[in-house]
Each structure stands twice: as structure tokens, then as C-alpha cells.
Amino acid sequence: MLLALAAVPVLxxxxxxxxxxxxxxxxxxxxxxxxxxxxxxxxxTALVVCIPLFLPLTVGVVAGDTIAGEANLGTLRYxxxxxxxxxxxxxxxxxxxxxxxxxxxxxVVASGALIGAALFPVGPVTLLSGDTISVGExxxxxxxVAGYVTVSLxxxxxxxxxxxxxxxxxxxxxxxxxxxxxxxxxxxALPQFEWLHPWLFSHxxxxxxxxxxxxxxxxxxxDNALLQAGYAAVFGALAYGRFVTKDILS
Amino acid sequence: xxxxxxxxxxxxxETRGLTKRFGHQTAVNAVDLAVPRGSVFGFLGPNxxxxxxxxxxxxxxxxxxxxxxxxLGQTMPGRLKDVLPRVGALVEGPGFYPFLSGAANLHRLDxxxxxxxxxxxxxxxxxxxxxxxxxxxxxxxxxxYSLGMKQRLGLANALLMPRELLVLDEPTNGLDPQGTREVxxxxxxxxxxxxxxxxxxxxxxxxxxxxxxxxxxxxGSLVAQGTLDELRRAGESRVRVRTPDIAAALRVLAALxxxxxxxxxxxxxxxxxxxxxxxxGVVSAPxxxxxxxxxxxxxxxxxxxxxxxxxxxxxxxxxxxxxxLTGEGFDIAQ
Numbered sequence: 352m353l354l355a356l357a358a359v360p361v362l363x364x365x366x367x368x369x370x371x372x373x374x375x376x377x378x379x380x381x382x383x384x385x386x387x388x389x390x391x392x393x394x395x396t397a398l399v400v401c402i403p404l405f406l407p408l409t410v411g412v413v414a415g416d417t418i419a420g421e422a423n424l425g426t427l428r429y430x431x432x433x434x435x436x437x438x439x440x441x442x443x444x445x446x447x448x449x450x451x452x453x454x455x456x457x458x459v460v461a462s463g464a465l466i467g468a469a470l471f472p473v474g475p476v477t478l479l480s481g482d483t484i485s486v487g488e489x490x491x492x493x494x495x496v497a498g499y500v501t502v503s504l505x506x507x508x509x510x511x512x513x514x515x516x517x518x519x520x521x522x523x524x525x526x527x528x529x530x531x532x533x534x535x536x537x538x539x540a541l542p543q544f545e546w547l548h549p550w551l552f553s554h555x556x557x558x559x560x561x562x563x564x565x566x567x568x569x570x571x572x573x574d575n576a577l578l579q580a581g582y583a584a585v586f587g588a589l590a591y592g593r594f595v596t597k598d599i600l601s
Numbered sequence: 602x603x604x605x606x607x608x609x610x611x612x613x614x615e616t617r618g619l620t621k622r623f624g625h626q627t628a629v630n631a632v633d634l635a636v637p638r639g640s641v642f643g644f645l646g647p648n649x650x651x652x653x654x655x656x657x658x659x660x661x662x663x664x665x666x667x668x669x670x671x672x673l674g675q676t677m678p679g680r681l682k683d684v685l686p687r688v689g690a691l692v693e694g695p696g697f698y699p700f701l702s703g704a705a706n707l708h709r710l711d712x713x714x715x716x717x718x719x720x721x722x723x724x725x726x727x728x729x730x731x732x733x734x735x736x737x738x739x740x741x742x743x744x745x746y747s748l749g750m751k752q753r754l755g756l757a758n759a760l761l762m763p764r765e766l767l768v769l770d771e772p773t774n775g776l777d778p779q780g781t782r783e784v785x786x787x788x789x790x791x792x793x794x795x796x797x798x799x800x801x802x803x804x805x806x807x808x809x810x811x812x813x814x815x816x817x818x819x820x821g822s823l824v825a826q827g828t829l830d831e832l833r834r835a836g837e838s839r840v841r842v843r844t845p846d847i848a849a850a851l852r853v854l855a856a857l858x859x860x861x862x863x864x865x866x867x868x869x870x871x872x873x874x875x876x877x878x879x880x881x882g883v884v885s886a887p888x889x890x891x892x893x894x895x896x897x898x899x900x901x902x903x904x905x906x907x908x909x910x911x912x913x914x915x916x917x918x919x920x921x922x923x924x925x926l927t928g929e930g931f932d933i934a935q
Contacts, residue, residue, distance in 0.1 A: 424696055424697070424698060424699075425693075425694065425695070425696020425697075426696045426697060426698060427696075428657075428662055428692050428693070428696060429690075429692070429696050429710055429758065430710065430713055431661075431662060432660050432662065432685060432688070432690045432692065433685065433686075433710060433713045433714045434661075434681055434682060434685040434686070434714075435713040435714075436682065596664065598657075598662070598663035598664060599657070599662040599663060600657070600662075600663065
């Protein structure tokens with residue numbers, strides 16, 4: 352999955368490189384037009400492309416598999432008989448899912464930076480606020496954006512973990528998690544549900560542009576972190592309530 | 602049923618009124634199990650009689666609807682964290698990651714155990730694999746293991762640490778005759794070291810060969826429990842008389858207070874080449890434990906003019922006993 356994620360920036364960079372006319376501003380994904388000027392923007396463009404579907408897909412697969420996958424293989428009962436401890440197992444599984452979120456976003460960013468540097472000129476980056484920062488600092492900003500996206504995915508990971516405690520069929524848990532992420536984004540796109548939007552875990556997913564200004568505006572990062580922490584707490588508690596008393600019959 | 606557990610004997614597993622319902626179905630119904638420490642305890646019953654559910658309840662994998670379980674003197678699942686490190690278990694077949702090697706699977710499970718020292722992990726994994734005869738396949742992916750090899754790996758997992766109690770659910774499932782034999786020897790050697798071994802099985806012969814105690818489950822209930830000898834003794838004996846004088850034999854046996862019946866008509870019981878025996882039949886009758894001795898029965902038969910050509914007292918086999926307890930559906934032949 353990480354390989355597939357790494358392929359996205361490569362695909363973008365190669366496509367832009369091979370096309371005769373440079374992309375026009377305002378067409379295609381955000382930041383696409385900047386790629387030809389500075390290869391470092393491949394990372395950001397690729398993240399924007401991956402956030403709505405590809406990243407939630409991979410996170411859904413990993414988070415949905417956490418408990419249900421062990422139950423399906425029959426390894427869950429052996430872990431519990433060891434005894435690994437049910438709460439401990441949940442915590443380790445959530446930490447594992449979070450580690451995957453980080454690995455996934457870092458993969459996209461790193462692969463984007465590498466292919467961008469290989470195919471396009473690399474230089475000081477002009478931020479959205481008009482300021483220019485050095486290459487070194489721009490890499491730092493990319494990592495910051497990766498951190499933002501990682502945090503964004505924690506809520507979904509917690510939802511996946513909870514769903515995974517409900518079933519012994521990992522594919523079902525994966526699909527349900529991915530469907531939920533799509534539903535959240537569909538609801539987020541409908542103005543009729545505006546009252547609901549601030550509560551959707553996908554609400555701040557694409558709001559990392561604030562991190563590309565000078566000075567950095569941390570409000571969206573904070574709002575996002577708070578929302579994701581809320582989701583992690585609620586669904587973590589649900590997963591706990593479900594899993595601690597669950598009869599393990601698989 | 603069975604004898605009352607002696608309170609003086611320390612119990613490795615004790616259940617009182619243990620009941621588990623799934624919806625309307627009662628999988629385990631008021632089971633009072635008493636597994637003495639140091640015993641090799643055979644837990645018998647047909648498939649679906651509630652053996653595995655009872656084991657899951659004892660290991661804290663599932664919660665009982667009512668009743669109590671205590672393992673090694675501690676109540677479960679309350680003291681689960683203190684109890685389970687001292688228990689090795691094989692529950693309902695092996696469960697491993699097919700993409701990891703056998704040794705890597707054991708490493709992973711062992712590292713989940715907070716009481717297992719990581720310094721000796723490699724050596725303990727190696728020893729456990731050797732003990733079940735998997736030393737040569739330690740580096741092979743479990744996905745490439747045969748069912749028997751996976752079963753052995755499951756046993757190796759239970760042996761990673763020294764245990765006070767081993768719970769083995771159908772340990773010889775999928776094993777070849779040599780493997781079955783090895784498991785029997787393994788269980789005996791573990792028992793000799795003082796480990797209590799609780800073995801569930803639907804294979805009567807296997808249990809008979811290695812167990813000191815037996816409990817029998819049928820449709821969720823415990824129908825018998827005790828030492829192997831007690832269960833054997835509880836079975837009924839029968840006298841079998843081979844004679845051509847069926848009617849006279851029936852009459853004499855009935856006069857002795859027995860309930861005889863003709864099991865083979867005349868002419869069917871012969872066949873040993875003896876000319877005299879071509880018209881033999883067989884009469885048999887159940888023998889109560891307190892009835893008169895066999896020689897007195899023979900004497901009465903002879904005195905009654907019955908030409909006794911064969912006389913045997915047959916003790917009911919354990920198999921007959923189990924069929925009587927669990928019904929004909931018991932898949933002993935498997």
C-alpha cells in the first residue's frame with residue numbers, strides 16, 4: 352500500500368513533465384501549476400490528490416484489519432490467552448494504525464520530494480503569503496503538512512478500530528470504514544448539512560494551507576487536532592466498551 | 602452425576618453452575634467441573650457438546666451467563682492477569698499468521714506475554730519447537746505448514762513457558778498416528794513433571810490411553826465425571842452363555858432373577874469347526890454388581906440341564922459407557 356502511495360507523486364510529476372504545455376493555474380488539483388517552477392510542490396500536490404480517497408482507503412484497510420484481522424486468523428484468542436490484555440491490545444493496535452497514518456503521509460511527501468527534485472528545478476519556495484523560504488525550511492514545512500495529515504487521519508483510525516471490534520470479517524470492517532470516510536466527505540460537500548460540517552472528521556482534511564503561510568497560522572491545526580482527539584476519544588471508548596466485554600468465539 | 606469433588610484435593614479448574622447461553626441456545630448448562638491438580642483430565646463429548654465453550658469460559662475468552670469458574674484457585678475472569686501466565690493453552694485449533702515463520706509466530710506471542718523474559722526468548726522458542734518435533738521447520742512460513750504441523754506449533758506455543766496447567770483442546774486433531782503417539786508421550790512427560798493437563802477430545806481411545814480422570818459432556822451438560830476406573834466400574838457387565846438349549850438357559854437365568862434375552866439364534870454362534878457347536882445360540886443377561894458370582898450361575902445352568910458350551914462375563918467397555926451417556930450420535934469412530 353505504501354508503494355502504491357509512493358507511486359502517486361511519481362505519476363503526477365511524470366505527467367506534468369511530459370505534457371507540452373505547463374498546467375494553467377486554477378486547473379487540476381491545487382498547487383499543480385507550481386510544480387514546474389519548483390519540484391518541492393510535487394509533495395503537496397500529491398497529498399491533496401491522496402487525501403480525499405487514497406489515504407482514507409489505506410487507513411481504512413489498516414484500521415479495519417486491527418482486531419477483525421486477528422479474530423479472522425484465530426490469533427486473537429491466543430493473544431488474549433497469553434494474556435496480552437484487552438486494553439493493552441487495543442492501545443497497541445491504535446498506536447499501530449497511527450504509525451501507519453504517519454508512514455503513509457511521509458511516504459507521499461518523501462516520494463514527492465524525491466521525484467520533484469529529480470524532474471524539476473528546486474529552489475527557494477514562495478509561500479501562499481508571498482514570502483520566500485529556503486529549501487531547508489520548505490522541507491520542514493512539508494513535514495509539518497505530513498504531520499497535519501497524519502493527525503487528520505487519527506479520527507478515521509479510531510472509527511476503523513471500533514468497527515473492527517464488531518466483526519470477525521476484516522473486509523467488512525475495512526469497507527465500512529472507507530464508506531464512512533466517503534459519506535463524511537459527501538455530507539461535507541452538501542451545503543444543506545452546513546450545521547453538521549464542523550463535526551465531520553473530514554472537515555479540516557484539506558485545510559493545511561495555513562501551514563504554508565508566513566507566519567504559520569496554527570488555528571486550523573489546533574481545531575483539527577481537537578476534532579480528531581474528540582473522535583479518537585469517542586470511538587476509542589466505544590471500542591473499549593465493546594471489546595473488553597466481547598466474547599471471543601473465533 | 603459422578604462423585605462429589607473432595608474438598609481436600611486442590612483443584613486446577615473448578616466450575617460451579619457454569620452456564621453459557623447464546624440467544625435461546627444453551628451451549629453450557631450448569632456444569633460443575635472439578636479438575637484435580639496433577640491429573641491428566643480427559644474432557645470428552647461429541648462435537649458441539651459444549652467442550653470448547655467451557656474452555657473459552659475457563660480462559661476468560663467469553664463471559665459466563667451464570668455460575669463461577671476458578672482456575673488454579675483464582676476466580677476467572679477477575680484474576681485473569683494472574684492466572685493466564687501460568688496456563689498454556691491450545692484453543693480450538695491453531696491460529697497463526699501464515700506469512701510469518703513458525704519461530705517468528707512464537708516470538709510474537711511470547712513478546713505479548715509480560716512475564717516472559719525476552720533474554721531467554723530465543724532459547725525457549727527453540728526448545729518448544731524441538732519438543733514438538735518442529736525444529737527443522739522453524740524457519741518455514743506457517744502458510745506452508747500442514748495441519749498437523751500447525752497443530753504442533755500450537756502445542757509449542759503452550760509450552761513456551763513452564764506452566765502449572767495446560768489446556769489442550771483437541772490436541773491431536775490433524776495429526777498422523779506418530780504425531781498422536783508423540784502427543785500422548787508429551788502429555789505423559791508433562792504430567793510427570795507435575796503439570797496438570799486438561800485435554801478435550803472426542804476420541805475415546807486417546808483419552809483412555811493417557812488420562813487419569815475423565816468428564817463427559819453431552820448437549821451442554823456434564824453427564825459423568827471421575828477417575829477412569831470409576832467410570833469403567835460404573836458400566837454394566839453381562840453374562841453370555843453359548844448353548845444349544847436356548848429355552849432352558851432363558852428359564853434358568855430368569856429363575857436366578859436376571860433378565861435374559863436371546864442374542865443369537867441357534868446355529869449362529871458356532872463356526873469354530875467343532876461339530877458339536879453347529880446348533881449353538883447365545884443367551885445373555887445384564888449382571889448387576891451385587892448379583893451372585895459367575896460360578897454360581899454356571900452351576901445353576903448345568904444343574905438345570907443346560908449344555909453350557911461357552912460362558913463369559915463381559916465388562917462393558919468405556920465405549921459402551923459413553924454411548925450410553927451421550928447417545929448414539931457420539932462420533933467415536935473418528
